[in-house]
Amino acid sequence: MPELPEVETVVRGLQKSVLGRKILSVWIGKCDFIDNPTEFTRLSGQKIAAIERFGKFMLLRLAPSEVPAEKCSGHATSEEASLLVHLGMTGQLAPSDAEIPFDKHTHVSLTLDDGRELRYTDARRFGRMAYLTAESLAKEIADAGADPLEVGATEFAERVRSRNARIKALLLDQSVFRGVGNIYADESLWRAKIHPARVGSKISVKEAETLRRVLQEILNRAIVMRGSSISDFLDANGEPGEYQRHHRAYGREGKPCYRCRTPIRRIIVAGRSSYFCPKCQSAPRQRKPKRHKAAR
DNA sequence: CTCGATCCCTGGACGC
């Protein structure tokens, strides 16, 4: 499942393989995951001028490809557009030789000026694509949370401690921090010894800083290892990542904690599986007064 | 504001 490190890995691969290429034509299959499929015709003739990661999104910045100098006098129409890509759970964006047949779940294919095709393949179609004008891009950016790799101690603590939602929910909330998903949320909480059901406002400044530090360490380390391949994540070269070998909590239900050997437990927090060590990550003192649950 | 529930979607695991 692509989170920040996986998306960063794909972006770096695409920067090497398709940056600067011109898009000659567009093919679209199923398009229920595309905001505005009819706009995709505008991709033709544009150049991939930059490729960036924004949270879990990839942003392919487009630029009108050069026109013979004498012909372009106006050039005012060039409102900079972008192609937004979210890989969802099973999305892949990678160049492919044009002769290779489409995968069963290839839904978008952009023919490039070097004969290859940049293909989007996504079995579950939990991803998202959109052709964004500068204006709609600005709105996407305005709605996003802080970049977890760049956020400072003060802002991190503020974003956590000003909320009454559980820390797990806050980490997953893309309007709080952009790019963190279930794996890296659990991994960072385990490392910081914070229970996933702790309420944000009850996290101490010290704990928040520990969490920020380990989250950044984990994300950076995972980027170096080219992400975690849990289900079917492959980078832009079709290769899996390695970070899943370093998971300490995620997916380890019943297995011994790497610190204290206590079996890792799995509970649902914020509607998501949450793996944690019941000994290292002590439960919040006061749970909400849930009548039947409290009785024992 | 925060929560849970529901939906989207398919493949993989599992039971029979």
Next chain:
DNA sequence: TGCGTCCAGGGATCGA
């Protein structure tokens, strides 16, 4: 082999 069932999960949305 082939069903049926359950589960995974990011995000949108809706009602409590």
